[in-house]
Amino acid sequence: MKNQYDIVVVGAGPAGAMAAHAAAQTGARVLLLEKDRQAGIPVRCAEGVGEGSFRKVFPQVPESWICQRITKAVIHAPSGAELPIASRHTGLLLDRKRFDFDLAHRAVQAGAELFVKANVHGMHIDKAKGAQVQVRWLDREVTVTAQVVIGADGVESRVGRWGGLKTVTPLRDLDACAQVLAGPVDLAMDTCHFYFSEHVTPGGYAWIFPKGDGLANIGLGVSGDRCADARPYAQLQAFLHQHFPGIRQLSATCGGVPCCAPMKKIVSDRLMLAGDAAHQVNPLTGGGIVNALIAGRLAGKIAGQAVQENDCSAERLREYEKTWQQTEGVRQARAFRLKQAMFSLNDERLNILADTVLNLPFEKRTIINIFKYALLKKPSLIWDAVKVFT
Amino acid sequence: MKPEQSLPIRCDFCGACVAVCPVDAIQLDEAHWRLFAERCTQCEACVMVCPMNALEMKHEEPV
Ligand SMILES: Cc1cc2nc3c(=O)[nH]c(=O)nc-3n(C[C@H](O)[C@H](O)[C@H](O)COP(=O)(O)OP(=O)(O)OC[C@H]3O[C@@H](n4cnc5c(N)ncnc54)[C@H](O)[C@@H]3O)c2cc1C
Ligand code: SF4
Ligand code: SF4
Numbered sequence: 001m002k003n004q005y006d007i008v009v010v011g012a013g014p015a016g017a018m019a020a021h022a023a024a025q026t027g028a029r030v031l032l033l034e035k036d037r038q039a040g041i042p043v044r045c046a047e048g049v050g051e052g053s054f055r056k057v058f059p060q061v062p063e064s065w066i067c068q069r070i071t072k073a074v075i076h077a078p079s080g081a082e083l084p085i086a087s088r089h090t091g092l093l094l095d096r097k098r099f100d101f102d103l104a105h106r107a108v109q110a111g112a113e114l115f116v117k118a119n120v121h122g123m124h125i126d127k128a129k130g131a132q133v134q135v136r137w138l139d140r141e142v143t144v145t146a147q148v149v150i151g152a153d154g155v156e157s158r159v160g161r162w163g164g165l166k167t168v169t170p171l172r173d174l175d176a177c178a179q180v181l182a183g184p185v186d187l188a189m190d191t192c193h194f195y196f197s198e199h200v201t202p203g204g205y206a207w208i209f210p211k212g213d214g215l216a217n218i219g220l221g222v223s224g225d226r227c228a229d230a231r232p233y234a235q236l237q238a239f240l241h242q243h244f245p246g247i248r249q250l251s252a253t254c255g256g257v258p259c260c261a262p263m264k265k266i267v268s269d270r271l272m273l274a275g276d277a278a279h280q281v282n283p284l285t286g287g288g289i290v291n292a293l294i295a296g297r298l299a300g301k302i303a304g305q306a307v308q309e310n311d312c313s314a315e316r317l318r319e320y321e322k323t324w325q326q327t328e329g330v331r332q333a334r335a336f337r338l339k340q341a342m343f344s345l346n347d348e349r350l351n352i353l354a355d356t357v358l359n360l361p362f363e364k365r366t367i368i369n370i371f372k373y374a375l376l377k378k379p380s381l382i383w384d385a386v387k388v389f390t
Numbered sequence: 391m392k393p394e395q396s397l398p399i400r401c402d403f404c405g406a407c408v409a410v411c412p413v414d415a416i417q418l419d420e421a422h423w424r425l426f427a428e429r430c431t432q433c434e435a436c437v438m439v440c441p442m443n444a445l446e447m448k449h450e451e452p453v
Pocket of ligand 2 (some may be wrong): 401407418440441445
């Protein structure tokens with residue numbers, strides 16, 4: 001590890017690996033730091049992405065990244081009623097262990113220097129001179145100077161705080177999750193399932209994402225301020241016991257998802273944030289992979305250009321913030337409003353909603369129509385739903 | 391009072407507690423959870439959010 005780079009990227013998840021790749025392609029000297037032993041491990045993710053939006057980033061998706069194609073979805077009401085959804089959209093279940101590793105490899109091939117077991121534990125930014133990043137790499141303490149730092153350090157981001165950006169996640173917006181990879185499940189592998197109930201998963205939902213070969217990612221999320229009465233890990237064990245008695249758990253993890261309103265500021269002098277670190281998650285679904293890819297790529301490219309122009313001021317880097325806010329940020333704000341409305345429904349209202357939609361012919365049981373019936377009393381939000389889901 | 395890992399074996403190093411700590415009092419690396427007790431305001435957000443129930447508010451030992 002050298003003591004000087006043009007750009008330091010903290011975190012080798014999807015956002016960081018894309019940022020490092022894009023920055024290296026501009027010719028910048030890039031250092032990519034990851035605290036864990038390998039990019040892609042552990043997998044704290046249900047690994048589902050919309051096929052359409054994913055292919056916009058990677059038109060040629062390598063087969064090795066795909067575990068399963070999802071073509072159907074079923075919503076389960078608290079009463080147990082099952083609501084198959086009519087949708088033309090398809091999903092992909094990724095192999096994130098492989099995917100994250102390959103993205104980091106791509107960044108290295110483009111010239112970025114990757115170090116694993118390298119924990120960034122401090123940062124100081126001098127607007128005139130540069131950014132100093134403190135790294136503990138195995139047993140060594142290294143101070144690295146850079147023109148720009150990109151904080152792609154995930155939900156646990158501290159880089160933004162050190163640069164004066166407000167990244168603390170409000171307790172109620174932190175979706176606390178537990179998940180297992182389990183099998184054998186006696187379910188169609190092309191169908192994903194969502195379970196809603198304010199008792200089992202207050203402020204969140206449970207999911208089953210089949211991964212092929214009789215395996216599935218089964219998990220649930222609970223709003224952070226409701227965890228004390230509904231601990232995600234314990235709730236998940238009870239859920240498995242109820243729905244899949246005797247199922248084998250091949251791996252178990254937990255995690256947090258920042259399901260927030262868009263952050264107002266994601267850049268400052270010599271600093272940019274991308275991915276979960278910038279709360280760039282769809283707050284309604286908790287999906288953040290594709291956003292992390294798009295934001296990371298954009299941040300890396302603009303950081304590289306800023307270094308070439310020798311202007312790494314907040315004003316220069318704001319091109320990234322503006323572009324983000326005008327595109328995905330607008331969608332995130334809409335989804336956040338929908339989340340607040342949907343997760344305030346109690347089990348009784350959810351059951352009535354499910355029954356109403358079940359009375360429609362199958363082709364009318366669309367996500368948009370579910371929102372239309374859910375938001376009858378808040379018609380202004382229906383437009384948000386139309387914009388978010390089309 | 392301060393948060394403590396009453397059952398460290400439960401911790402999965404997921405960072406949910408770090409995300410909600412308003413004063414940056416928690417540091418994680420691959421396999422260590424560490425509290426900067428002097429910064430902690432005892433708000434209990436970390437204890438509430440932990441998916442694994444690995445944290446607990448503990449009375450400090452009298453000196
Ligand atoms: C249970 C669960 C299920 C999910 N399911 C889905 C899903 O199905 N679909 C979807 O789209 N999204 C899902 N998400 C969200 C998705 O996982 C994230 O949005 C995505 O991983 C964000 O990518 P990222 O690169 O911003 O952060 P991460 O993937 O979290 O990467 C951040 C990296 O930074 C490293 N790091 C952190 N701090 C430091 C430091 N100080 N020094 C060095 N390195 C550091 C971390 O070790 C990590 O490798 C889920 C999340 C959870 C918790
Ligand atoms: S939230 Fe719980 S499991 Fe996650 S890092 Fe903090 S103490 Fe560990
Ligand atoms: S109690 Fe509050 S201030 Fe103290 S470590 Fe936990 S979240 Fe941070």
